[in-house]
Amino acid sequence: MKKSGDEILLSAGDLSNHIACGHLTSLNLAALKGTIKLPDYRDPMLAILQERGLEFETAYLEKLKEQVLQVVEPGTDDDQAALQRTITAMQQGADIIYQASLKSGSWLGRADFLMKVDRTSSLGSWSYEPVDSKLARETRTGTILQLCLYSKMVADIQGVIPEFMHVITPEDQFTKHSYRLDDFLAYYRLIQHGLEQAITNANGTITTYPDPCPHCDICNWWQSCDARRRTDDHLSLVAGLSNAHATEIKKWNIETLEGFAGLALPLTVKPTRGAVETFERLHGQARVQLEARKSAQPIYEYLDMLEGKGFFKLPAPSDGDVFFDFEADPFAGTSGLEYLFGWLVNDEAKKYNCIWALNPTDEKAAFETFVDMIMARWKKYPDFHIYHYTPYEPAALKRLMGKHATWENEIDQMLRANLFVDLYGVTKQALRAGIETYSLKELEKFHQFEREVELRNAASQLRALETFIERNNTIDIPDETRVIVQTYNKEDCLSTQNLRGWLESLRDQLLQQGNTISRPEAGDGTAGESVTEHQERIQPIYEVLMKDVPADPLERTSVQQAQWLLANMLDWYRREKKAMWWEYFRLRDLPDSELIEEKVAVAGLRFTGQRKDEKKSVIDLYTFPVQETDIRAGDKLKAGNGDSFGEVIGINAVSGEISIKKGPSIKDVHPVSVFKHTDVPDKEKEESIIRIATWVGENGMASPGQYQAGRDLLMNLPPRTKVAFNNTGNAQTNAVAWGNVLDSGVLPIQGPPGSGKSHTAAEIILSLIRAGKKVGITALSHKVITELMHKVIKAGIEKGVPVKCMRKVSAPSDSPDPHILEEKDNDKAAAAIKGALVNVLGGTPWLWSRQGMENSVDVLFVDEAGQLSLIDTVAVSQAATNMVLLGDPQQLKQPLQGSHPEGTEVSAL
Structure with missing residues (x-):
């Protein structure tokens, strides 16, 4: 936002600021008009983030130059001159325009990059689309709004609106995420109009209020807004x-x-x-x-004591107790970095220990060393526990065990034995304190802990150190910075220990007053029999696949990388299952007052007394206060205590009513809160992966034979064809021809929505049916499968080709399609396709990964493969000689709950 004479000129940053905080718009406008002064405060983190962003942008620019692309840099010396140079570069057809200067009415913009694309415009046979480089791994609303603005400005110059806009993010060095402009234009116009109206209406006067928001964390106006709130x-x-x-x-x-x-x-x-x-x-x-x-x-008061909450969660102190704290950088690399492991032991030594891990290799080694220490300490002190503040530490350990695929059994043992004690949870459930935030630092006034390192200094040193990490320049980290960060970590561990001591003293006082407070039961961490059997079964297969595979991904061949991926898929479904159960236990342990904030829950239930009988079950009607919830009809519910509690028949979030079908044993049970929990069995898919991995271990990843399509996918090989294929000319004609000459290979057909993928797939399937081939269709949802079947049927009717389709269903449709047979039984569905009773069979991955479905079809089509996980695609590959993957790589991936080794968590595309 700036002035040019009497005119106020706006920028893309003003759009982002306005959507983040309307009050920020008012403040910036008032400062521009001179009615208030700009703040002296400058958030140091914002400056660091801007510097990191510029470095990332510059690195991407260098990569583009290495590709021998014509890169034009209009410069930033003068807005009007830079705009003219941008227009000239566009007219001359430059491949890339860096820091392109743009203008439209009272709006100014400077796009990180304009990328030349093959789409006709007033410029000629080419046009341009905007590209923004961002450090954030997830594209934010503000970024989309900025790109919409740049797109409209570009359209003013080239006479045609860009079809796509793009964001470059750090994963895999530089990953391009593309977004269709039409999907966001209406929202962009709404926000743009809202900003322009706010400026017109405000006229330099501040009518908004500084309500706190996430943007406060990096806002230069933060201090003045905070002061206003305190005054008020x-x-x-x-x-x-x-x-x-x-x-x-x-x-x-x-x-x-x-x-x-x-x-x-x-x-x-x-x-x-x-x-x-x-x-x-x-x-x-x-x-x-x-x-x-x-x-x-310092004022506090006790909350009502409830079994299993607050003081009841404090185990008896032990000489072996450990007080643990991480320092982490979420922006490091592609998945963040836990760069400092710090812990304090509670025995006679009372020693602080730490391990620095400034790169992923050191992080893995530090993780293993820490787990080794914990396991040894557990053996020496069977009654010990690991204390931490907030759930971050155990959550980080879970991520690390998945990320590095190591020490998983040991972490599982710790979790099953309830070794971790979150003092944040204990404190929040035990007492109410006269503080504005329940941070570790705020609580120190109650247990008289004094720090050596001033928190503001620690924060600046943490930011500085993380900047060195992100620049891969850790060798230049100053000794002073290391010392301050390490001391800060040590004091967090000491403060955690001190807090535990204070909470124990409060517990003792309550006991002396006649209260009964039991200690939590200790677990031994022993795994169930099925878990042990699974581990014993897959370990030999894992070792065979990992033999001679280098630890450094850059040193692996494509075959070795495929073996590494397959080996780390052996326990993939169990990781997902564990994460699902961790979430279940988290929700179960939340008090009703906090469950109301969870979208997977409904809290404040009150039974209305209205009941319907349905056979041996009942359907009870409950009311609940207005709240955000993702619970829908058909969801299976758990009561707040974790017990099973029926199925949702209907829910109206507006009127606050929910109907729940319950069994006879719980018909008179009426909990205050419920949450949804579904345990989806993955046994069939897991068994398919084990079969494929066993075969590869015995025969080799690149050997001819079974599971060729799935192995080609893992090795990232181009489609195998029976004859040499010339991929020139019409893309759809080529795809149909290519689909008919696949030779145990994988053919990906990628493109954004509306690009004709499904139509092309229908044509390929029709040509395969003509040739007497058996075809399978799979996707995450039955709806997607059915839609592709409809396209095949329609094409068959138009071209006179008989198509016999069957869909494997869990239950018959209310209004079945007369052109599509439905079958509930897996074996009968398999027999129908194998016996050529139908020539197209559709089913979810649970069907195609079943034992007995091996090589049941000639070609398996995976629709919306950009959403299906790589492991599920490998699991279903056993069912077909060839696979065709249809999808948009920019679609949202299949939702995952667990943390997995890098590369195994991606989608099929």
């Missing part, structure tokens, strides 16, 4: 109170912490959104904070 005693000062809560409370004509704390209990108002219990909990927090403020003393 704003509701956001209450720990745990969100903007949505504040909006609700303001409806009661209360706008301050003190006003909220002064309300009488029980609350007589009924919230329009959220449960009364939630607001009563927040009211208690506000009251304690107000008491602490008035007394200028």
Whole structure:
């Protein structure tokens, strides 16, 4: 945002700022008009992020130059001159225009890159599409809005709107994510109009309020906004109170912490959104904070003691106890880096230990060393526990075991034995403190812990060190920086130990007052029999596949990389299953007041008394307060305590009603909260991977024979064909011809929505049917399978080719298609395709990965393969001699819950 005479010129950054915080727009406009001064504060993290972004952008520019592309740099010295040079470069057909200067009306823009594409425009046989380089691994709304603005500006110059816009992200060095402009233009126009209206209406006066938002973390106005909220005693000062809560409370004509704390209990108002219990909990927090403020003393009070919560989660202290803390950089590499493992032991030595890990190789070694230490300590002190603050540490260990595919059994043992003790959870469930945030640092005033390193200094040194890591320049990290970061980590460990001591002293006081507080039961970490058998079964296969495979991916051949991928797929489904159960236990352990914030849950249930009988079951109607939920009809539910609790028959989130079908044994059970939980069996797919891996271990990855298509996919080989194939001319004609000459290979057909992939696939399938071939279709959903079948049937009718289709279903359709047979039985479906009773069979990956489906079809079509995981695609590959993969690589991948070794978590495309 800047002025040119009396005109206010806007930029792409103003769009991003406005969607992040409307108050920021008001402040920037007032500063521009001179009614307020710009803040002196400059967030150091923002400067570092900008510097990192520029380095990434420059690295991508160098890569483009290495490709011998014509790169034009219009320069940034003068807006008008740079704009003219950009237009000239576009007219001359430059391959890449770097830092392209653009203008449209009162809007200015500088696109990181304009990329030349083969699409006719007023310029000639070419046109341009904008490209933005971003360090974030997920494309944010602000980035999309910026690219929409650049696209409209480019359209003004070339006379045609770009079809796509692109984001370059760091994974695999430089990964391009493409987005269809038409999908976002309406939203862009809405936000652009909103910003222009806000500027017109404000006229330099500030009418907005500085409600806290995520952008505050990097905003230069943060200090002034925070000061305003404190002056106003704003509701956001209450720990745990969100903007949505504040909006609700303001409806009661209360706008301050003190006003909220002064309300009488029980609350007589009924919230329009959220449960009364939630607001009563927040009211208690506000009251304690107000008491602490008035007394200028650390104030706390005990919460109601509930079995399994708060003090009940504190195990007996042991000489072997460990207090643990990570330092991590989420921006390092492609998956972040845990660069400092720090822990304090509780025995006589009371020694602080740490391991630095400044690259992925060292991270793996540090992880293994730490786990070795824990296992040895467990053996020496069977009653020990690992204390940490917030769930981050065990979550990071789970990620590391999946990322590096090592020490998985040991981490599983620790989790099963409940070795990890989260003191954040203990504190939040045990007491209410007069503090604005329940951070480790805020709690130190209660247990009188004093730090050597000032937190502001520690934060700046952490940022500096992480910058060195991200630049792969760790050798130049100053000794002072290392010392300060290590001391900061040590003090976090000491503070955690001190906090545990304080909580134990409070527990002792409660016991002396006559309360009964039991210790949590210890587990031995022993795995179930099925887990042990699985590990014993796959370990020899894993060792054979990994023999002679280099640890460094850059040193592997394509065959060795394929073996590495397949070896690490052997335990892939169990990793997913573990993550699913971890989430189940997390939800089970949440109090009802926190479950209401989870989209997979519904809290505040009240049974209406309305009931319908259905055979031996009942359907009960419940009401609930307005809340965001992803629960839908058909979802299987668990009660808040984790017990099974029926199936959703119907839900209306607007009226707050949910109908639940329950069995006779729980018909009189009425929990306050429920959450959805589905345990989807993956046995068939896992067994398919084991069969393929066993064959490869015995015969070799690149040998002729079974499972060729799946092995080619892992080796990333081009399609095998029976005859030499010339891929020139019409793409669809070539695809049809190519599909008919595949020789145990994989043919990918990629493209964005609307590019004709399904039509091309239907033509290939029709030609295969003419040749007497058997065809399979699979995808993540039955809907996608059915849609492709409809296209095949339609093409067959138009061209006079009889098509006999069957779909494997779990239950018959309410309105079945007369052209598509339906079969519930897997064996009968397999017999139908093998016996040529049908020539096209559709089913999800659970069908095609079954034993007995091997080589059942000549060609298997995987639709929306950009969404299907690589491992599922390999699992279904056993069913076909050849595979055709259809999809858009930019589609959202199949949702995963677990962490997996890099390369095994990707989609088929």
